[in-house]
Amino acid sequence: MAKQPEMTLEFLFREVLDSVPDSFGILNSDRNVVYCNDTFASTFGVSKEEAIGKNHKELLEIAWNSNSGVNIEADDFSTWFDELIKTQQSTPISHFESDMKDGRWYKMTRINLKNGYMLAFGVDITDLKNTQKSLEEANQRIEHLANTDQLTGVNNRRAFDLLSVQEIERAIRYRQSLSLLALDIDFFKSINDNYGHEGGDDVLREFARLCGTLLRQSDSLCRIGGEEFAVLLPMSDRAAAHSIAERIRSHVEKHAFPLIHLNQTINITVSVGISYLIDTDRGIKELLARADSALYQAKGNGRNQVIEFSPF
Numbered sequence: 001m002a003k004q005p006e007m008t009l010e011f012l013f014r015e016v017l018d019s020v021p022d023s024f025g026i027l028n029s030d031r032n033v034v035y036c037n038d039t040f041a042s043t044f045g046v047s048k049e050e051a052i053g054k055n056h057k058e059l060l061e062i063a064w065n066s067n068s069g070v071n072i073e074a075d076d077f078s079t080w081f082d083e084l085i086k087t088q089q090s091t092p093i094s095h096f097e098s099d100m101k102d103g104r105w106y107k108m109t110r111i112n113l114k115n116g117y118m119l120a121f122g123v124d125i126t127d128l129k130n131t132q133k134s135l136e137e138a139n140q141r142i143e144h145l146a147n148t149d150q151l152t153g154v155n156n157r158r159a160f161d162l163l164s165v166q167e168i169e170r171a172i173r174y175r176q177s178l179s180l181l182a183l184d185i186d187f188f189k190s191i192n193d194n195y196g197h198e199g200g201d202d203v204l205r206e207f208a209r210l211c212g213t214l215l216r217q218s219d220s221l222c223r224i225g226g227e228e229f230a231v232l233l234p235m236s237d238r239a240a241a242h243s244i245a246e247r248i249r250s251h252v253e254k255h256a257f258p259l260i261h262l263n264q265t266i267n268i269t270v271s272v273g274i275s276y277l278i279d280t281d282r283g284i285k286e287l288l289a290r291a292d293s294a295l296y297q298a299k300g301n302g303r304n305q306v307i308e309f310s311p312f
């Protein structure tokens with residue numbers, strides 16, 4: 001009959017530590033591993049037998065070179081390791097999260113014991129981290145949906161309100177110019193009347209897409225009403241705003257807008273009102289009111305034109 005191992009406390013502790021999914025290691029004052037379980041060893045990409053007796057720096061260097069075990073985000077290993085040692089010597093206990101190349105995550109605790117020994121143990125928090133990541137991604141998707149116009153895919157009114165607060169604050173703080181365009185497709189009601197609501201939707205989608213191709217990354221195109229759009233133009237003065245508005249107006253005029261379900265194209269025009277931030281402005285309301293007033297003037301003057309707000 002096989003001899004049963006003696007149930008000493010040490011034997012039991014080893015059994016327990018070898019069977020838990022968490023990481024457990026003890027290092028001596030020279031930072032050599034005197035005991036560790038398989039999980040601890042795997043965080044350096046080696047077996048328990050290979051890890052015992054090896055120096056902490058050596059193990060980390062194996063992980064760094066072999067692209068396995070703990071993820072070490074550093075350009076230079078030695079500089080990174082020197083910093084690590086400094087922190088470990090100055091704080092008797094520390095907690096940190098550590099991710100592995102294979103996707104595992106550990107919540108690590110390092111404690112300096114008596115006689116220079118060091119205990120390192122890590123609780124597997126991979127599931128928690130994955131759940132956290134999924135929640136963050138879901139939140140980002142919700143945030144994106146809440147700020148996006150479903151028909152055209154551009155920023156909606158809510159996003160416009162949020163972006164305008166940010167842009168106005170930034171323009172005031174850094175003394176930069178900020179312009180606003182209010183765009184309204186001309187005779188849009190007759191597009192709906194002649195080609196159906198579906199045709200009108202096709203035009204709105206194509207209009208947003210076309211405008212997007214004519215703007216810079218830092219400009220924000222927003223659908224703020226049925227057929228009314230606004231463009232926030234950060235760091236754009238009067239001359240820049242005029243040039244962008246005219247670019248949009250002339251491209252729209254020349255563009256053939258496809259009506260998908262009718263298999264035909266139509267031509268449309270757009271009227272544009274321009275305003276820009278002035279010292280007395282307190283928020284987007286004043287800026288938008290002036291751009292709208294200029295837009296109203298453009299409509300009154302015969303449409304298909306760009307007008308800058310003027311109080312006279």
Ligand SMILES: Nc1nc2c(ncn2[C@@H]2O[C@H](COP(=O)(O)OP(=O)(O)OP(=O)(O)O)[C@@H](O)[C@H]2O)c(=O)[nH]1
Nearest residue numbers: 184185186187188189190192197200201226227299
């Ligand atoms: N297809 C479609 N039509 C919309 C949408 N939102 C608003 N509209 C229509 O847009 C039209 C806007 O018409 P009006 O405000 O009278 O203006 P207009 O015909 O464009 O004339 P002007 O602006 O004066 O050139 C209305 O008929 C709305 O029903 C939408 O999401 N899809």
